[in-house]
Amino acid sequence: MAKRNTFPISLIIIFFFVAIGVVAELERFDQAIKADGSLSLLVVGDWGRRGAYNQSQVALQMGKVGDKLDIDFIISTGDNFYDDGLTGVDDAAFEESFSNIYTAQSLQKQWYNVLGNHDYRGDVLAQLSPVLRKLDSRWLCLRSFIVNAEFVDFIFMDTTPFVTKYFHEKDHTYDWRGVSPVEEYRSNLLKDVDAALKESNAQWKIVVGHHTLQSAGHHGNTKELVEQLLPILQANDVDLYVNGHDHCLEHISSPDSPLQFLTSGGGSKAWRGDVKSWNPEELKLYYDGQGFMSLQITKTELVAIFYDVFGNVLHTWSASKSLYLSA
Numbered sequence: 001m002a003k004r005n006t007f008p009i010s011l012i013i014i015f016f017f018v019a020i021g022v023v024a025e026l027e028r029f030d031q032a033i034k035a036d037g038s039l040s041l042l043v044v045g046d047w048g049r050r051g052a053y054n055q056s057q058v059a060l061q062m063g064k065v066g067d068k069l070d071i072d073f074i075i076s077t078g079d080n081f082y083d084d085g086l087t088g089v090d091d092a093a094f095e096e097s098f099s100n101i102y103t104a105q106s107l108q109k110q111w112y113n114v115l116g117n118h119d120y121r122g123d124v125l126a127q128l129s130p131v132l133r134k135l136d137s138r139w140l141c142l143r144s145f146i147v148n149a150e151f152v153d154f155i156f157m158d159t160t161p162f163v164t165k166y167f168h169e170k171d172h173t174y175d176w177r178g179v180s181p182v183e184e185y186r187s188n189l190l191k192d193v194d195a196a197l198k199e200s201n202a203q204w205k206i207v208v209g210h211h212t213l214q215s216a217g218h219h220g221n222t223k224e225l226v227e228q229l230l231p232i233l234q235a236n237d238v239d240l241y242v243n244g245h246d247h248c249l250e251h252i253s254s255p256d257s258p259l260q261f262l263t264s265g266g267g268s269k270a271w272r273g274d275v276k277s278w279n280p281e282e283l284k285l286y287y288d289g290q291g292f293m294s295l296q297i298t299k300t301e302l303v304a305i306f307y308d309v310f311g312n313v314l315h316t317w318s319a320s321k322s323l324y325l326s327a
Contacts, residue, residue, distance in 0.1 A: 026192050031149040040069040044292040045077030045244025047267025048097035054290045055268035061311035063104020073109045077244030078116030078210030085122020089131040099136045113141035116210040117160045124175040151299045153202040159209040162224045197236035206240045214261040216278040217246030247271045249291050249306045251284040264293040285315035
């Protein structure tokens with residue numbers, strides 16, 4: 001069982017300044033793998049509804065699968081608290097939607113979280129604050145950062161500031177502290193992600209963001225990311241782009257590269273029947289209900305499994321690599 005990461009208060013303060021944009025360079029965290037050289041984790045997104053819309057049922061099944069796989073950590077793909085993020089570090093929603101929901105012993109591991117657009121509608125700095133780590137030491141949320149697990153590099157990316165329509169919406173207010181001027185923020189982040197991928201010697205490269213790149217769901221493709229991020233992922237041989245945003249479970253393969261698009265946005269409220277037509281040779285899974293995903297990774301093999309709200313397996317996909325590819 002992986003040991004939960006703990007950090008001295010001085011480092012937590014540094015991480016907070018990284019999160020709010022004072023330091024441009026992406027912070028890196030080391031994640032231990034199992035003694036047998038494997039890594040297991042769960043991925044869930046779009047979940048924070050105080051247990052409603054089957055959030056509690058998804059959490060229950062996550063606990064069971066997490067125990068079976070002896071998971072090392074959990075990834076959240078964002079929209080952590082509905083409908084409008086947190087009001088502050090003392091918002092009861094943190095405990096009511098997170099601490100009091102994901103109570104299984106197997107889920108008492110590190111949670112690596114990115115922000116979604118709904119999180120930006122509240123007090124963004126609250127989710128990034130080290131105060132929440134004092135309330136629940138599992139919680140780690142920064143805008144963008146890297147997790148290295150020996151043969152895997154996970155690059156977590158803040159995608160909401162790339163979506164231009166959010167800056168012009170009249171029905172919602174967004175907390176843009178820490179991302180202004182936004183053009184510079186986007187440019188610097190893309191450069192940081194590109195540099196991190198180029199420097200990576202990991203056997204597997206996985207990028208995590210909230211927003212979709214390729215999706216047959218309600219939101220569809222995020223055009224700004226398709227134009228600005230996708231070329232970087234393809235040029236750097238990224239294996240997976242993992243996201244939420246569309247409230248579904250989905251797997252789309254690339255027609256022109258090994259890159260796979262995996263959506264895990266079924267943590268609570270789902271959108272039944274909201275699906276666009278897509279090339280069936282590329283759309284390997286589209287499930288318009290609640291659920292989550294697991295990843296099991298070794299140096300030579302990666303297995304992704306999607307589960308529904310009852311814990312049933314919906315779809316399994318695997319890939320393999322030679323040990324000498326990263327030499």
